[in-house]
Structures are given as structure tokens and as C-alpha cells.
Amino acid sequence: MVAMALGRRLLARRAFLTAGCTYAALQQVSRGTLRTFAGNACAAPHIETPLIHSEAFSKRLGAEVFLKLDLLQPSGSFKLRGIGQTVREAKQNGASCIVSSSGGNAGLAAAYAARACGLPCTESTWRGHASIVQELQSQLSAPPDAIVTCVGGGGLLMGILRGLEAAGWVAKSLGALRPSEAVFEKCRQLPSSLFASEVFSDAQALAACLRLADEHRLVVEPACGAALAAVTENCESLRGMRKIVVEICGGAVVNSAQLSEWADQVKAES
Numbered sequence: 001m002v003a004m005a006l007g008r009r010l011l012a013r014r015a016f017l018t019a020g021c022t023y024a025a026l027q028q029v030s031r032g033t034l035r036t037f038a039g040n041a042c043a044a045p046h047i048e049t050p051l052i053h054s055e056a057f058s059k060r061l062g063a064e065v066f067l068k069l070d071l072l073q074p075s076g077s078f079k080l081r082g083i084g085q086t087v088r089e090a091k092q093n094g095a096s097c098i099v100s101s102s103g104g105n106a107g108l109a110a111a112y113a114a115r116a117c118g119l120p121c122t123e124s125t126w127r128g129h130a131s132i133v134q135e136l137q138s139q140l141s142a143p144p145d146a147i148v149t150c151v152g153g154g155g156l157l158m159g160i161l162r163g164l165e166a167a168g169w170v171a172k173s174l175g176a177l178r179p180s181e182a183v184f185e186k187c188r189q190l191p192s193s194l195f196a197s198e199v200f201s202d203a204q205a206l207a208a209c210l211r212l213a214d215e216h217r218l219v220v221e222p223a224c225g226a227a228l229a230a231v232t233e234n235c236e237s238l239r240g241m242r243k244i245v246v247e248i249c250g251g252a253v254v255n256s257a258q259l260s261e262w263a264d265q266v267k268a269e270s
Contacts, residue, residue, distance in 0.1 A: 045084035045113045046073055046131065051139040051245070056215040057231050064243045065231055066144070068132060071220055075112040076252025077105040078129065078156055085128030087113040105250050129159020133167050136245060143169040145241035149249065150227040151197075154183030156249060161186060196237040200229040203270060206263045208232045212248075213256060220251040222262065 049069045057065040070078035083106065136144070147164070151157045187195050200208075205225035211232055212218050212225070220228075228246055230238060238244060 044081075044088065044128075044131075045116045046080045046128070048135050049073060051136065052216075054216065056211075057228075057246075061231050061234060061238065061244070063145075063238070063241055066140070066243070066245045067216070068136065068245055068247050069218070070132070070247060070249050071218065071224070071251040073109075073250075075105070075109040077109065077250025078132070078247065079105045079109040079250070080112060081131050082128035082155060082159060083109040084113040084116075087117050091117050104253050108252055129156050130163035130166060132160060132247065133163025133169065137167055140243075140245075142243070143167070144243045144245045146238060146244045147247065148227050148230045148238075148244060149247040150223050151183070152223060156247070158183045158186060160247070161190075198230055198235050198237055200226050200233060203263075203266045204229040204233055206259060206266060209259050210263060213259070218248065218251070219254060219256050219259065220248055221254045222259075224249045224251065 049072050052067050052069065054065045054067050057067075070081075073080045087110075133147075136147075147160055149156055149160060187197075202222065205222045205228075207225075208228035208231075209220055209222060209225035212220060212228055224247075227249070229235075231244070231246060
């Protein structure tokens with residue numbers, strides 16, 4: 001969650017406040033990047049991330065599986081897409097400070113984008129996340145049969161759904177049970193043939209994370225593993241599909257040792 005604070009005290013100091021994000025995190029932006037964003041109309045801070053074919057997961061599912069590697073965004077997760085968009089809008093609207101309530105991926109994205117553009121942000125992230133689908137249009141020769149993503153608050157899912165609408169694509173999205181009311185209402189309006197919700201256990205999500213690390217040497221968070229588990233667990237909703245894209249949303253706040261520790265803990269509790 002990202003909020004805008006424009007109180008006089010903050011404006012006077014032109015302060016950058018990011019809960020959980022240190023000044024060192026802000027300093028990670030290169031001088032070249034700062035020059036790029038120095039103008040009033042700064043470019044989007046996010047990058048076009050690779051889409052790779054996974055032979056290992058394709059063999060496991062019996063379909064062509066592609067991984068959209070948003071963990072390679074400069075801030076470490078997909079959140080730079082939407083938060084970068086809000087920073088650009090804030091800059092255009094004359095804002096002068098940032099307050100982020102997140103000490104995780106959202107906070108890191110806010111810190112990166114704010115430092116890059118020199119300005120703060122407000123909350124309007126869905127349009128930015130739609131850029132995932134825009135990139136897939138140029139990276140794939142034809143629309144996929146399904147796009148698999150995890151769902152927390154629902155911002156990523158809503159962005160993907162809006163991207164699909166703009167592209168004229170039909171895809172199925174798999175996620176958790178409790179997105180925001182706006183996302184729930186959007187999904188409720190979709191025909192059952194176009195949307196499915198699947199739930200995976202912590203153990204299944206962690207197992208998917210560890211398999212990704214083994215097969216592709218990529219470390220991601222368990223939330224991302226929940227999406228990948230749709231493939232590793234051969235979920236029913238994907239049966240009969242031939243081309244599937246899995247959104248690998250981020251891995252900025254986890255390491256391999258933590259994944260192993262959590263997997264052992266879940267195994268001991270089961």
C-alpha cells in the first residue's frame with residue numbers, strides 16, 4: 001500500500017519517507033538512471049523483463065510453460081511497474097514527497113522509483129501492471145492459453161486483466177481467495193470459462209520455489225511459489241492447455257537459506 005502525504009511539514013523538508021527502506025536502498029539507483037529521469041516527464045522506471053521457456057516445467061505439466069521474470073526488475077519485483085507509474089503521475093502533478101507504508105517489495109519499488117524520478121508517489125497501480133501483457137504481446141507469437149499469477153490484494157491481477165482487455169486476449173488467471181473488493185467484483189463479472197481460482201498450501205508453494213531454484217537458479221518468495229505451484233502440482237484448471245505463462249513476480253526479500261528453513265519448518269509441522 002502506497003499513500004501520498006502532502007502536509008506542510010513534509011513539503012517544507014521535501015522529504016522522502018519509505019517505511020522499511022533505508023537511504024542505502026535509495027542510493028542503489030545509478031547516476032545514469034538519475035540523468036534519464038531528471039526531466040519533468042520521466043520515463044517509466046521499470047524494464048521489459050525476459051520471458052523464458054522452461055523445459056523442466058513444460059515436461060512436468062505436459063504443456064509449453066513460459067516464465068515471465070519480473071523478479072529481475074531493478075527493485076526486485078513486479079511492483080515497480082505500477083508504483084513507477086504513480087511516481088510519474090505524481091511528478092507530472094507537482095508532488096514533492098513520498099510516504100510508503102510498506103517495508104517489503106512495495107517499499108523497495110517506491111524507494112527506487114522515487115529516487116530515480118526525484119519525486120514521490122500516490123496509489124494508482126493497476127495501469128502500470130498492465131504493461132506485463134503489453135510485453136507478452138511482443139514476446140509471444142500468439143496469445144497464451146493461460147496466465148498464472150498469485151493474488152494478495154489483487155493489484156497485479158487487476159493489472160493483468162486490464163492488459164488482457166486492451167490486448168483483446170482471453171486468458172485464465174489463478175490466484176488466492178481474498179483479493180480486494182474491486183478485483184473480486186471484476187472477476188465476478190467474468191464468465192467461469194475465463195477465470196479460475198486455485199488455492200495451494202504453504203508446503204506446495206515452498207516446494208515450487210525450491211524447484212524453480214533447482215531448475216533455473218532463480219530465488220523467489222513463497223507468494224510467487226503459489227502461482228508456480230499451479231504447474232508443479234498439475235492443477236486441474238490447466239489441463240488441456242498448450243501454452244501457459246507464469247508471472248514470476250518477485251524475490252527481493254528472500255534468500256535460498258530462508259526458503260530451505262521455511263520448507264523444513266512446514267515439513268516438521270505437517
